[in-house]
Amino acid sequence: MTMRTKPKFVGVLSCSGEEEPEGTIARNAVRLVMEKYRPGITVSLCLPLYLAGDSGEREFAKLAPVIAVDGCEKACAKLSTEKYSGKVSGAIDIRALLREWGVDDHLSRSRPGELEWELTERVAQEIVKKIDSLIQEGELATKPEKEEAN
Amino acid sequence: MGVEMDKLVVLPCNGLDKEAGALARELSLHLTRQGAKLVCPVLYQRSPARYKKDLAWGELLVIDGCKTGCASKLARERGLKIARRLNVAEMLDKMGIKGQKDPVPETGHLSALLSLLPDMLLLRKEEEEEERFEEILFSESVEMKEFMVGKFLFKVPVAGYYFNENDCWARVEGNLARLGVSDYVQQSAADMVFFDPPEIGAEIDQFGEAGSLESTKTALDIISPFSGKVKAVNHRLVENPELVNLDPYLQGWAVELELADFSSERELLMDCNEYYSYLREKVEREFREKYG
Numbered sequence: 001m002t003m004r005t006k007p008k009f010v011g012v013l014s015c016s017g018e019e020e021p022e023g024t025i026a027r028n029a030v031r032l033v034m035e036k037y038r039p040g041i042t043v044s045l046c047l048p049l050y051l052a053g054d055s056g057e058r059e060f061a062k063l064a065p066v067i068a069v070d071g072c073e074k075a076c077a078k079l080s081t082e083k084y085s086g087k088v089s090g091a092i093d094i095r096a097l098l099r100e101w102g103v104d105d106h107l108s109r110s111r112p113g114e115l116e117w118e119l120t121e122r123v124a125q126e127i128v129k130k131i132d133s134l135i136q137e138g139e140l141a142t143k144p145e146k147e148e149a150n
Numbered sequence: 151m152g153v154e155m156d157k158l159v160v161l162p163c164n165g166l167d168k169e170a171g172a173l174a175r176e177l178s179l180h181l182t183r184q185g186a187k188l189v190c191p192v193l194y195q196r197s198p199a200r201y202k203k204d205l206a207w208g209e210l211l212v213i214d215g216c217k218t219g220c221a222s223k224l225a226r227e228r229g230l231k232i233a234r235r236l237n238v239a240e241m242l243d244k245m246g247i248k249g250q251k252d253p254v255p256e257t258g259h260l261s262a263l264l265s266l267l268p269d270m271l272l273l274r275k276e277e278e279e280e281e282r283f284e285e286i287l288f289s290e291s292v293e294m295k296e297f298m299v300g301k302f303l304f305k306v307p308v309a310g311y312y313f314n315e316n317d318c319w320a321r322v323e324g325n326l327a328r329l330g331v332s333d334y335v336q337q338s339a340a341d342m343v344f345f346d347p348p349e350i351g352a353e354i355d356q357f358g359e360a361g362s363l364e365s366t367k368t369a370l371d372i373i374s375p376f377s378g379k380v381k382a383v384n385h386r387l388v389e390n391p392e393l394v395n396l397d398p399y400l401q402g403w404a405v406e407l408e409l410a411d412f413s414s415e416r417e418l419l420m421d422c423n424e425y426y427s428y429l430r431e432k433v434e435r436e437f438r439e440k441y442g
Contacts, residue, residue, distance in 0.1 A: 018190035
């Protein structure tokens with residue numbers, strides 16, 4: 001008989017965000033979730049390290065639920081996770097979200113301004129929703145810590 | 151600046167976990183504003199054809215963030231010719247700046263790196279020339295055999311290396327041998343922080359000490375599989391002991407010996423296949439003892 005204990009952490013894997021402003025939003029949104037909104041239960045996975053074959057990162061992604069946060073429809077984070085560690089527990093495509101929110105402004109990839117940070121906050125909340133639903137569904141052996149006041 | 155930015159193709163690590171990764175990204179964005187072309191490491195891994203034209207257009211500059219060197223690994227795996235290489239963590243060390251865990255880059259750190267960038271680009275070019283000469287003798291490609299115990303993956307070369315029971319290796323080319331420690335040692339010892347090399351010209355006995363390493367967890371002697379005279383030591387390892395962690399069988403070499411008695415001494419050592427079986431049994435035993 002195999003006993004499986006529930007993971008205590010959720011992994012969040014952001015796209016590398018090198019070429020597009022949505023990538024910058026992805027990176028920063030993951031950081032916000034990790035440090036501000038769901039600290040203690042969110043672990044960021046480093047995508048370049050993961051792809052370079054790091055066994056620790058890949059094993060973690062096999063054992064714990066992973067939310068992939070992609071800047072665009074190329075879905076590098078999601079597809080890479082599924083290639084090496086199995087299905088993701090949640091996926092976000094920021095470009096699709098921006099379309100849904102009616103955002104068609106020119107965004108900066110290297111110097112985020114007020115608009116970029118506002119969108120980053122909104123994306124962070126989308127990630128939080130996915131984390132919380134994993135908790136509600138009993139996928140994690142933990143409860144979210146109290147949010148920091150904004 | 152002395153370096154043609156408009157002929158640089160930049161492959162940064164772009165890591166997310168530490169400040170160094172974020173700084174690698176900032177440096178690459180800075181260079182692109184000056185005309186360099188950019189290769190996204192993740193997209194390149196998934197769709198290499200997309201960057202074929204860019205990579206043929208200019209010289210490749212690899213920017214690693216932390217000392218794991220993911221961007222360098224990626225370039226090597228894909229057989230890319232690296233013209234220049236920068237490592238943000240090393241650059242910060244050189245300036246006496248302590249990198250932070252927080253992945254948000256400090257403005258001061260970025261400015262400091264930018265001020266050092268022109269010199270570093272020129273310096274790295276010269277270092278690469280020297281490295282290329284060494285690589286001709288001890289060629290850079292080694293095929294590995296792997297096994298996994300728990301979540302740990304252990305690598306042993308398929309051929310060309312000799313091992314002793316102290317988990318130290320020798321790679322022999324003609325009458326010269328390079329010495330180092332195995333992947334098992336680097337994983338058990340954790341991050342290497344110090345390498346104390348022997349003196350050039352020193353005579354080392356078989357199973358004698360050929361320098362020592364210190365990690366965040368332990369100190370260990372490098373036990374030489376062969377006897378011989380020290381011809382060279384790896385100066386890069388003195389400056390960057392973490393090369394043992396990054397690449398234990400190639401860049402992490404410690405000492406080069408002129409062999410005294412190869413044919414009789416090799417009888418007391420294990421070849422790659424023998425060491426693979428020996429190590430696997432040892433690691434599995436240790437794992438059972440630890441976890442039941």
